[in-house]
Amino acid sequence: MADSSTQVRPGGRSAKVRAAVHHAVAELLAEEEAETLTLPAVAARAGVHPTTLYRRWGSTAQLLNDVATSRFTDDLVVPDSGSLAGDLQRWLADVATDVADPDTLALMRATIGSGPAGGCACVEDRHRQLGAIIRREQDRGGTALDVETAADFLLGPLYYRAIFTPEPASADWARTLVSTYLATLRTP
Amino acid sequence: MADSSTQVRPGGRSAKVRAAVHHAVAELLAEEEAETLTLPAVAARAGVHPTTLYRRWGSTAQLLNDVATSRFTDDLVVPDSGSLAGDLQRWLADVATDVADPDTLALMRATIGSGPAGGCACVEDRHRQLGAIIRREQDRGGTALDVETAADFLLGPLYYRAIFTPEPASADWARTLVSTYLATLRTP
DNA sequence: CCACTAACGCAACGATCAGTGCGATAATTT
DNA sequence: AAATTATCGCACTGATCGTTGCGTTAGTGG
Structure with a gap:
């Protein structure tokens, strides 16, 4: 019963915000240098309010960790060629x-x-x-x-x-x- | 004679500033997270005015490149054991x-x-x-x-x-x- | 369908960053 | 030693960041 008071709510809106933010991070990293990757910049690109990012992720480090983990997980099918x-x-x-x-x-x-x-x-x-x-x-x-x-x-x-x-x-x-x-x- | 109008001046003071800045970068990276590595923070640690960093390096990316290059160059003696x-x-x-x-x-x-x-x-x-x-x-x-x-x-x-x-x-x-x-x- | 509340948007604030113009210092040359 | 000028310090300014309090929206369970 560890922390049963706060229940997560990964419903439609949160998932949509998360996807938009992840996409925005990938976009910003793809086009410009990593220097400008700040939370307000990501929020503007994702069409989300900066406060949301500060509350959900807190820092660019944790955001990047989240993005990288989901980007590099289950993205490849393990082959089974027989040998x-x-x-x-x-x-x-x-x-x-x-x-x-x-x-x-x-x-x-x-x-x-x-x-x-x-x-x-x-x-x-x-x-x-x-x-x-x-x-x-x-x-x-x-x-x-x-x-x-x-x-x-x-x-x-x-x-x-x-x-x-x-x-x-x-x-x-x-x-x-x-x-x-x-x-x-x-x-x- | 490419750009002979501007001559570099690596004399005593510039070299001392450069060494202090490099040392400050290493110190800050060693103790805290990389997030807080901004030019004013490095300047404060090095005892140098922030303007100097903005002018000589321009961004943390170029500063880090400079620090890393000098840190990882000629730091090891190539051995000659005979085999x-x-x-x-x-x-x-x-x-x-x-x-x-x-x-x-x-x-x-x-x-x-x-x-x-x-x-x-x-x-x-x-x-x-x-x-x-x-x-x-x-x-x-x-x-x-x-x-x-x-x-x-x-x-x-x-x-x-x-x-x-x-x-x-x-x-x-x-x-x-x-x-x-x-x-x-x-x-x- | 209704109550509950997690998650988000909004506005405002202090703090810090990034940049500029100008004068002072010191390295280099003659 | 004197002149030249690269380099640095200082004061100042606009922009952006990080954070907080509060009201609103929308998932979730009864």
Whole structure:
């Protein structure tokens, strides 16, 4: 009975405001620099009163965390091609395509800059997806992989290129990354 | 003779102001959230008038870029242990130790969030250092490595863990990373 | 359909930010 | 040492931000 006095009300209007605000954040990050991303600016773009943003989110950091979490959660379908290599290649290619979008990158950068937990909000679901792929391979009777190590070798180079280097990471490059990673497993 | 009319003057006072401002940025990022990093706040901490910051840097984005560039340039000595494995292990362990510092991480996060070129400012010199190590191995008659690929497998997982995951990356883990990377080269 | 209340809009306020013009200081050159 | 001028400090101003109190709108349960 933890805090039963205040009941949430995610009805039509709140959901509509939330969607408009999320859309406004993505728009503003896509077109201008992250400097001008203030709560009044987002409110004006979303057609919502600034007070609403101050009350619901409080700061741009929490708003960005919310936007990034919902943006990078359940946005990709975990493939089931029948083999580990196929699943990983399909999935990482999708991730690479997603990360190659400049608007997506802008959201990631802003979220990372908003606080220590910003990065986690961007890749938390990716780790869940990778875990699902690995678990499925294990159920097939295949090799048991460590999720963290796989993330180091697959997501590591991909996100590193996206954030820290100007050169893009294509879907083909992601597939090559999976091949070389699986090759290292067969030859310890 | 491009713009010979305006000559820079990096004398004693300017250098002192610059150092104080850089120090103030690092301090503010270390203690509080990145939200409050405004030019007047930095000026107050540095004991400098806000107008100076508006004129010399113009925005927090450019200031952060300047701070990050000078912070992550010539801060590590490229080792020369006689072997590629030794050089890489020493160097990447140093990088890991540097990145493990919360204050360093805060500066990196803020710089990444300040603009598209933020990430490059943090690792540009790292690529130069890695290139120097690889070139030295080549001069020894050893294997010729591609700098970009090596960065993908060495810096990628390291910076990915630092920015996107809560678990730290120790110096020992970095050395293991080098070992596994070199192992993959011997077995193509 | 009605009562309840979470969520939003509105107006007003102090605080801080971003920018400008002008004089003072000090680095650099002759 | 004197002249030149890049750089900084100061005072001032308009704009924007962050916050609060109060009334209104609209989900939610009876």
